[in-house]
Structure formats: C-alpha cells, structure tokens
C-alpha cells in the first residue's frame with residue numbers, strides 16, 4: 001500500500017484543495033447549470049466523443065426544439081440529426097437519442113429515474129452517464145470515472161491496474177459530503193487544464209502531494 005492509499009489525511013487534503021482550485025479555476029458551461037434530469041442526461045450523451053465547443057454550438061437550440069423526453073421520442077430522426085449537426089456521427093447519435101427518449105417514455109412515463117440500476121437499463125446509458133446523472137441532476141455524491149480521471153489518480157495515488165468500479169469506490173470515500181458536483185467537475189477540469197496528457201506540474205496546486213511531480217507526471 002502506497003503512502004497516499006494509507007493516509008486519510010492526505011486524501012482529505014487532496015479533495016479539499018481540488019475543490020478550492022475548482023472554485024477559482026473551474027469552467028462554466030450551460031450544462032453545468034442544469035438540474036433538470038432530462039437535460040442533464042441528454043447533455044452527457046451529447047458530450048460523448050465530441051468537443052465541448054461543438055456541444056456549445058448545438059446546446060441551446062437542441063433543447064428549444066426537444067424540451068423533454070416526449071418531444072424527443074416523437075421527433076423524426078432526421079430532425080434530431082439536423083439539431084446535432086457538427087457533433088459527428090449525427091445519424092447514429094440521432095437514432096440513439098430517439099431510442100433513449102423512447103425508453104424513458106415507455107418505462108418511466110418520460111421521467112428520468114434516480115436509481116442507478118434503472119438508469120443503466122435505459123437504451124445507451126452506461127456507467128459514466130448514469131453516475132453523471134445521479135450526481136449532476138440528483139445531487140448525489142456519486143463518483144465519475146473516465147480515462148482522464150484514471151490518469152490523474154494513477155499519477156497522484158499510484159492507482160493503476162484497477163477497474164473503474166474500484167477507483168469509483170475509493171473516490172467515493174474522498175468526496176466532501178454534499179459536494180459531489182464540485183468534486184467531479186473539479187476532477188474533470190483539473191484533468192483537462194492541469195494534469196492533462198502533458199501535465200503542467202509546475203503550475204499544479206497539488207504538486208507537493210504528488211509522487212509523479214518530479215517525473216513531470218510521467219505515467
């Protein structure tokens with residue numbers, strides 16, 4: 001067991017500093033102001049495999065046209081496709097969004113469930129999106145793991161070779177109670193802006209806690 005894994009105090013320090021860093025440096029996106037579960041769910045689907053800039057261009061008009069699951073379920077695939085033009089794989093994504101909306105209508109009367117098992121049974125919803133909805137829409141302290149989070153915790157904690165659910169359980173212990181949104185957004189932004197593929201260790205607010213700092217964040 002490495003020093004980081006064994007030191008609860010350092011894990012707390014990490015979480016507190018990360019959240020503080022986010023309050024000064026975090027990014028503001030329209031989907032981060034959303035609490036409506038349908039919008040949060042669809043936003044997460046739109047954000048998959050595309051850039052934030054492309055989603056920003058389509059975001060407002062998309063929800064004007066399809067404000068809820070029933071509207072999206074009733075739409076023609078070609079209309080959905082037109083609304084997400086520029087995101088890539090439009091045809092395939094449009095079909096998936098319609099299927100997702102249809103499953104919400106058929107199984108939940110158009111509402112988004114707040115139960116992880118039910119979310120995972122929806123068409124096209126995997127672990128990342130389900131966790132994001134629980135956290136960002138329903139305010140649960142649910143950890144979210146993706147390749148970028150894996151990179152950060154690998155460098156900071158030496159958590160390598162772990163499955164996503166194992167990392168998630170460790171992160172769950174570190175989320176300051178009631179601050180899951182900020183914690184997850186902080187990790188997303190920190191992994192994009194500081195501990196990126198080419199880490200900016202000299203500007204990193206956690207460098208004194210990080211065993212990879214001297215190696216320039218080499219993984």
Ligand code: SF4
Pocket residue numbers: 155156194195196199200201202204205206207210211212213216217218
């Ligand atoms: S010191 Fe470097 S490798 Fe460590 S967390 Fe900061 S940016 Fe990442």
